[in-house]
Amino acid sequence: MESHIKEIIxxxxxxxxxxxxxxxxxxxxxxxxxxxxxxxxxTLEQELEIEFPLEDLFDLTSVKSxxxxxxxxxxx
Amino acid sequence: MFDAPHSALLCNIxxxxxxxxxxxALVEGDNRVTYAQLVTNIDQAARLMLASGLGPGDRIVxxxxxELPFVYYYFAAHLLGVVNVVVDAxxxxxxxxxxxxxxxxxxxxxxxxxxxxxxxxxxxxWQDASEVKPDECTWPHVASTDVADIMFTTGTTGAPxxxxxxxxxxxxxASNTNGFIGTCSDDVEALxxxxxxxxxxxxxxxxxxxxxxxxxxxxxxxLKSFFNILEAWHVTGFGMVPAIxxxxxxxxxxxxxxxxxxxxYIEMGSAALPVEDKRLLMELFPNTRLCxxxxxxxxxxxxxxxxxxxxxxxxxVGRPASALVEAxxxxxxxxxxxxxxxxxxxxxxxxxTGSYFLPEDNEDSFYGDWFRTGDWGHRDxxxxxxxxxxxxxxxxxGGEKVSPAAxxxxxxxxxxxxxxxxxxxxxxxxxxxxxxxxxxxxxxxPDIEEIKQQLSRLLPPHEIPVQWEWVDLIPRxxxxxxxxxxxxx
Numbered sequence: 132m133e134s135h136i137k138e139i140i141x142x143x144x145x146x147x148x149x150x151x152x153x154x155x156x157x158x159x160x161x162x163x164x165x166x167x168x169x170x171x172x173x174t175l176e177q178e179l180e181i182e183f184p185l186e187d188l189f190d191l192t193s194v195k196s197x198x199x200x201x202x203x204x205x206x207x
Numbered sequence: 208m209f210d211a212p213h214s215a216l217l218c219n220i221x222x223x224x225x226x227x228x229x230x231x232a233l234v235e236g237d238n239r240v241t242y243a244q245l246v247t248n249i250d251q252a253a254r255l256m257l258a259s260g261l262g263p264g265d266r267i268v269x270x271x272x273x274e275l276p277f278v279y280y281y282f283a284a285h286l287l288g289v290v291n292v293v294v295d296a297x298x299x300x301x302x303x304x305x306x307x308x309x310x311x312x313x314x315x316x317x318x319x320x321x322x323x324x325x326x327x328x329x330x331x332x333w334q335d336a337s338e339v340k341p342d343e344c345t346w347p348h349v350a351s352t353d354v355a356d357i358m359f360t361t362g363t364t365g366a367p368x369x370x371x372x373x374x375x376x377x378x379x380x381a382s383n384t385n386g387f388i389g390t391c392s393d394d395v396e397a398l399x400x401x402x403x404x405x406x407x408x409x410x411x412x413x414x415x416x417x418x419x420x421x422x423x424x425x426x427x428x429x430l431k432s433f434f435n436i437l438e439a440w441h442v443t444g445f446g447m448v449p450a451i452x453x454x455x456x457x458x459x460x461x462x463x464x465x466x467x468x469x470x471x472y473i474e475m476g477s478a479a480l481p482v483e484d485k486r487l488l489m490e491l492f493p494n495t496r497l498c499x500x501x502x503x504x505x506x507x508x509x510x511x512x513x514x515x516x517x518x519x520x521x522x523x524v525g526r527p528a529s530a531l532v533e534a535x536x537x538x539x540x541x542x543x544x545x546x547x548x549x550x551x552x553x554x555x556x557x558x559x560t561g562s563y564f565l566p567e568d569n570e571d572s573f574y575g576d577w578f579r580t581g582d583w584g585h586r587d588x589x590x591x592x593x594x595x596x597x598x599x600x601x602x603x604x605g606g607e608k609v610s611p612a613a614x615x616x617x618x619x620x621x622x623x624x625x626x627x628x629x630x631x632x633x634x635x636x637x638x639x640x641x642x643x644x645x646x647x648x649x650x651x652x653p654d655i656e657e658i659k660q661q662l663s664r665l666l667p668p669h670e671i672p673v674q675w676e677w678v679d680l681i682p683r684x685x686x687x688x689x690x691x692x693x694x695x696x
Contacts, residue, residue, distance in 0.1 A: 145663060145668065156429055156432075157428035157429040158425045158426050158427075158428035158429040158432065159425075161297045163428055164426045164427075164428045165426065165427045165428045165450070165451060165454045166450075166605065166638070166668065166669060167428065167668070168428045168454075168458075169454065169457070169635070169637060170668070173635070185460065186460070188457065188458045188459075189430060189431060189458055189459045189460075189462065190431065192429050192430075192431050192432070
């Protein structure tokens with residue numbers, strides 16, 4: 132699941148997969164701006180058929196936090 | 208120390224360096240720069256430029272990286288009469304190559320990510336500056352009416368247009384804006400807007416011109432980090448575009464309201480903001496000046512409105528920003544029309560450009576000294592202006608102006624027989640407008656996903672259409688012009 136999420140993030144931001152490290156945060160690279168962040172959220176929701184709770188969106192600030200949140204939602 | 212009588216902005220910064228030398232002017236990460244240090248660094252950057260042979264009238268392409276040296280070089284160029292061509296270095300290479308080919312720069316600065324063969328490239332490494340001796344040097348004569356900056360904006364035909372702004376223009380805009388908003392030297396502003404845009408660069412000038420403190424923030428993507436900066440620096444003001452407000456609202460709900468007591472002002476602009484959002488902002492920030500500007504790169508902050516003082520009329524884009532700015536609604540012959548009658552909004556004043564860089568771009572852009580905005584609207588008898596449409600066919604994606612012609616060219620280059628793009632409301636309600644593409648059907652037509660994938664190599668993400676539709680024929684006039692209105696219906 133973790134590698135799949137990273138692949139999606141890399142594809143949405145149009146960057147190489149090896150740049151999507153655990154500690155990479157929104158705003159760290161130009162591609163991950165506010166529009167990129169929204170695109171990541173909506174693409175993950177669509178492709179993984181999940182819905183992030185609104186109250187959790189504020190805390191989804193890094194690759195690690197996104198992976199943890201998806202795993203929490205999907206009970207992986 | 209330098210003297211810069213041609214630049215009211217530099218004169219103001221110098222005055223702050225003398226009166227409040229230890230006041231923090233800029234913050235970037237762990238770095239703090241006082242006004243005294245700012246002036247010293249501008250002085251050193253200017254000497255570096257002089258040493259590399261740059262002088263009045265030379266043009267440099269300056270990558271708008273949100274780093275301290277950008278600020279030094281930007282103002283150093285003003286000091287020397289060197290013209291800044293400020294670019295977003297992450298723009299598509301075709302745009303950067305076009306700009307470079309048009310302005311023929313003497314050098315590129317901040318070019319770690321952008322090199323052009325045959326043009327000297329300097330990065331922003333600042334240790335070089337310490338080696339420059341503060342020896343005697345003669346500062347060139349520069350006039351306040353000389354061009355200070357050239358900002359490239361999106362042209363309707365697809366080719367970017369260079370907007371020439373004089374020292375008087377940019378100082379005038381800062382003065383008008385500070386006068387309306389009421390920014391003062393006690394303020395601390397967080398700047399998360401891009402410096403490659405008129406809005407963000409304007410905020411930099413406004414804050415330093417008034418002697419306040421500016422905290423440079425990468426962008427708004429990480430709201431948690433942005434909120435931490437608001438708290439840590441006790442920020443009193445910031446600027447945002449409507450798309451960012453939608454982003455803040457979506458990701459953080461009402462959390463931002465906890466800063467209501469410390470925020471003295473928020474400046475908004477670059478695109479329309481729905482009235483319900485204006486009401487929500489008024490509710491969340493009852494004591495904050497909520498200032499929204501109407502303007503263009505060519506006429507920065509032409510008009511302003513403040514939501515609380517104009518609470519009975521939130522539809523207006525406001526009134527001219529200061530007594531030095533005039534706005535007028537004109538018909539197709541350039542004659543003023545009566546109040547209540549729609550026409551093209553035209554502006555003139557201290558901040559309005561006198562010309563584009565290429566003479567051909569000036570055609571149809573002015574009625575005498577009145578700049579034609581390309582926006583349609585009217586004025587009411589009280590003097591408030593309203594927008595009702597747009598003559599120019601640009602698509603406003605979250606404040607980024609996108610030329611439909613540029614998208615169409617890219618799509619056609621993929622072998623599509625014919626196509627047309629229009630603006631549609633963003634289905635997600637965030638970006639305001641987004642592009643929709645109509646493609647003319649043909650034999651062996653490719654898959655939309657395939658087209659999108661190929662386009663991602665040609666266009667930045669915000670220019671890729673979000674809706675697609677195959678049609679039998681793209682409607683065109685007898686002269687071959689796309690009839691976009693028909694497609695909108």
